[in-house]
Structure formats: structure tokens, C-alpha cells
Amino acid sequence: MNALTDIPFAKGHGTGNDFLILDDPHGRLALDADDVARLCSRREGIGADGLLRLVRTTAHPEAFTMTDQAEWFMDYRNADGSEGAMCGNGARLVGRYLVAAGHHPPGPLSLATRAGLRDLTVPADPHADVAVAMGCPTLPGPARITVAVGERRWRALHVDVGNPHAVAVVKDLAHAGELREAPAVTPANAYPHGTTVEFVRNLGSGHLVLRVHERGVGETPSCGTGACAAVAAVRHRGPQPAEPSRYDVDFPGGRLRIDVDADGAMTLSGPAQITARGTLGLRDGHGSGIARAAAAG
Structure with missing residues (x-):
């Protein structure tokens, strides 16, 4: 990372899923995995589940093909520094930030991501829910996925939502254990770059x-x-409703809403809150930074 100072940042969350937002419109920050991991560390950095770098589509090589449809590109990184194609809560928080920072008016907003364009609706009311159109999830297979925690094993389903998931329907969420380590997923070749695992009670x-x-x-x-x-x-396992339907999905951090239209396309809605803003002072060429002038949002 180049030794830059006074980089605007914000911190926020969607139902407890928190992110660090870096406002880099001209794409001047060269973040490597160590930089991101350090900034997302809750002991050595600011702390977050992931990092969202906002770059204008005209300034990012991965977004050139979307410049006529979206002004902003979401460069999403996981907390370990690896790149991610899509993040639903992150996209909603980006929409909230772009409106709050005056980069975009309230209302419809198109956002470029590595998974393609995502259309958001961001109300002027900062406390109202933000919605993002997520498209139709796909089921790429293979048919037999197994998720294991300790001695417990579950059949799971491979679902792609712009990023990979292994979804296991369980009778008791406590059976997933403490989840300090990634659950074992087989066959390994189904997820060559790893996967997110969901344990679901219907x-x-x-x-x-x-x-x-x-x-x-x-x-x-x-x-x-x-x-x-x-x-x-859940819809794949049982009869699918003939009409659009709504699902309330509860997590430890709060509730999200999924609306499914007649074609199976999903819209994700929920709260998105900016909790702090400030500038990030980078002290050396490796991205070691400190937060300065942070204030509640």
C-alpha cells in the first residue's frame, strides 16, 4: 500500500455484520491481503468482518464494462484479506454510505460488484431499511454435499448467490457447536476456494x-x-409457492427479509447503519494504520 494519509473511512453494520468502508474514488489504494487483515483485526486494527473499498467504475479495471450502468464499484474483501465477489449486507451498507456521504441521492442506486450489477433502494430516512436485488440463486451441484462438525454430519445443498454456500437444514442450531473453526465440507472439490456454511432451522x-x-x-x-x-x-427441499413470497430470516444479530418474485429472483432488505466516520492515517507502506478523528455516525 502506498504511504497515503487522511483516507476517509466509515464503520457500519447490517444486523451486526460489520464492515470498514474506505472511500477511494480514484482507486489509489493498493491493498494487499495483509493490509486488509490488519485493518480488519479487532486487536491490531479498526476491526470488522470485512472491508469495502469504494472506487468509481471508471477507475477500476474490474468495473470498466459497467461504467455506463453504475458509478461505483464495491471492492469487497473478507477479514482474512481474500477477495469476495458479493456481500449482501455489505452492498446494503455501501448504499447507505453513498447516500449519507452525498455521493448519490436517495432512491434507486446501481452498484458494480465482482458478481455483476446489483440494484439497491436507499431511502432518505437513515433509519429505514435498505434493499438490494440479489437475482436468482443457482444450485451448481454436486447433489451430495456433506457438512460436519465434530461427530455430527448433515446433508447440505450447494447454493451460489454470487459467492458459494453450503446450506444444512438442522433440528437444533446448538449442534453446530462454537463454530470457531470452519465446518468440514465434502467433497472438497465442490468448493476449491472454500465456502460459507449455513445451519438453518425452518x-x-x-x-x-x-x-x-x-x-x-x-x-x-x-x-x-x-x-x-x-x-x-428451503424452497428447493419443499413445494415452491406459485406466487411471490416473503421470508423472515433471523440471525443472532437481527432479522433480514427476503422477498421472492414469481421468477425466483430475491430482494434482500434490512437495517444498515453507519456507526463511525473518520480519517485513516497510514504510517508505512504496509498499510499499518490508525483511526483519527473518528466520530459516531
């Missing part, structure tokens, strides 16, 4: 309860793409 009537172990992060209080993956898995 309470019926469109009500799900989840715990999630996110790839590159660990157990998190919430996961937007995980909520979509869980709904897709």
Missing part, C-alpha cells in the same frame, strides 16, 4: 433461523447472501 410459514460460518471470516452475527442461500435451499 420454523415454517416463511420463518427461518440461522447461524453462519463465513468463508475467510468465521462465525458472524448475520450474512445477507447466506439468508438468500438458506431461502433457496
